[in-house]
Amino acid sequence: MSSAQQRLSQVSSHFTAGGKKGAAALTEKHPDDIVVTCALRTALTKGGKGGFKDTAAADLLAGVFKGLIDRSGIDPKAVEDVAVGSVLAPGGGATEFRAAALVAGFSESTAVKSLNRQCSSGLQAIVDIANAIKSGMIEVGVGAGVESMSSQYGPGAVTEFSELLESHPESANCKVPMGVLSEQMAKDRNISRAVQDAFAASSYQKAVTAQKAGLFNEEILPLQVKWTDPKSGEEKTITVKADDGIRDGITAESLGKIRPAFAKDGSIHAGNASQISDGAAAVLLMKRSTAERLGQKIIGKYVAASVVGVKPLLMGIGPWAAIPVALEKAGITKDEVDIYEINEAFASQCVWCVNELGIPQEKINPKGGAIAFGHPLGCTGARQISTLFTELKRTNKKVGVTSMCVGTGMGMAAVWVAE
Numbered sequence: 001m002s003s004a005q006q007r008l009s010q011v012s013s014h015f016t017a018g019g020k021k022g023a024a025a026l027t028e029k030h031p032d033d034i035v036v037t038c039a040l041r042t043a044l045t046k047g048g049k050g051g052f053k054d055t056a057a058a059d060l061l062a063g064v065f066k067g068l069i070d071r072s073g074i075d076p077k078a079v080e081d082v083a084v085g086s087v088l089a090p091g092g093g094a095t096e097f098r099a100a101a102l103v104a105g106f107s108e109s110t111a112v113k114s115l116n117r118q119c120s121s122g123l124q125a126i127v128d129i130a131n132a133i134k135s136g137m138i139e140v141g142v143g144a145g146v147e148s149m150s151s152q153y154g155p156g157a158v159t160e161f162s163e164l165l166e167s168h169p170e171s172a173n174c175k176v177p178m179g180v181l182s183e184q185m186a187k188d189r190n191i192s193r194a195v196q197d198a199f200a201a202s203s204y205q206k207a208v209t210a211q212k213a214g215l216f217n218e219e220i221l222p223l224q225v226k227w228t229d230p231k232s233g234e235e236k237t238i239t240v241k242a243d244d245g246i247r248d249g250i251t252a253e254s255l256g257k258i259r260p261a262f263a264k265d266g267s268i269h270a271g272n273a274s275q276i277s278d279g280a281a282a283v284l285l286m287k288r289s290t291a292e293r294l295g296q297k298i299i300g301k302y303v304a305a306s307v308v309g310v311k312p313l314l315m316g317i318g319p320w321a322a323i324p325v326a327l328e329k330a331g332i333t334k335d336e337v338d339i340y341e342i343n344e345a346f347a348s349q350c351v352w353c354v355n356e357l358g359i360p361q362e363k364i365n366p367k368g369g370a371i372a373f374g375h376p377l378g379c380t381g382a383r384q385i386s387t388l389f390t391e392l393k394r395t396n397k398k399v400g401v402t403s404m405c406v407g408t409g410m411g412m413a414a415v416w417v418a419e
Helices: 003-009 057-072 090-104 120-137 169-175 178-188 193-212 288-294 312-330 347-357 380-394
Strands: 034-041 081-085 110-113 140-148 225-226 234-240 277-287 298-311 340-342 397-406 411-416
Touching: 034 057, 034 120, 034 288, 057 140, 057 225, 057 312, 081 090, 081 120, 081 234, 090 234, 110 193, 120 140, 120 298, 120 380, 120 411, 140 380, 169 225, 169 288, 169 312, 178 312, 178 347, 193 347, 277 288, 277 380, 298 312, 312 340, 312 347, 312 397, 312 411, 340 347, 340 411, 380 397, 380 411
Parallel strands: 081 110, 081 140, 340 397
Antiparallel strands: 034 277, 034 298, 140 277, 225 234, 298 411, 397 411
């Protein structure tokens, strides 16, 4: 039995004999469905030089929290818990994220927590809220993600390992830099630079087309922030309302001229890997019955999620391992999914996962991905949901999957249905 088959067999207990399966079953509406009534994000800006370079992560978070309250019309006192995914914030961001919630207008009765599951932190935060609602612990909650890589990204973000951790070979692999292990994976899995550059160029081209057509406008909440001009030193107030990492005119040929970043004969470089960036995103969740009682407009529902472990040195294959498990939990096949938002940590790992899963390229990141507009680590899992739901709505499609590889060797995925 293959490892993929073993993973699928692990979730067979989630179904009863004769239980309904398929996309048609997912679109049925039930009072206890966990629904999304608002999902939005900031623009994503270039780390160290973009629109949010001088804005603290908690300030970005306060902005999307306020936007979520304003756009949804939810009574802030109705929100019982907020979970925020973040990777780099000292202390997990727990103190400032609670403060950000209060600044945004949430009641002092609203609880707040931070969490870190690396690149899936935003998605994990949302799943935690969904599970709390499903269990009856709360009725209304917010899952969010945020990262200021401008202020907190760098060597200091990686803790030194003790002798105990260094002495175990698999444990020691957990701290191998992402670029180095992705370079090795590309070699081991025979993913050529030409293939990676073609995929990366496509991401840029799709994002440019989407941005010019205004396809990101609905999901992005414009934020007014302070910004210091690096040339003059003058502090200005600017409104950030568009992803500033998207570049026009990128082709596979132009990417082919960029020097490899991690090995002289390597294939990974700044143009075919995710951008270092800043941003925040938030999602409002509750049961369908609660949404109807509160007069909340339902944009979609959460169906199922999975999280799996893989070898630390094969971190990039995480979506390949996680997506089949999430699909099995949801009772659907890969072909019944209309759109896949798979994080483009590196073109190498995304291409490999997509090819191994046999997913048509046209279903992958139709508006581009992290290579084109950035991957603020804790934000991405929440950002993907606003991107997914607006595209499902625009194209009149129903079923979507969000997924990402996760540092130290994991993968996460979730299934969503638009209304």
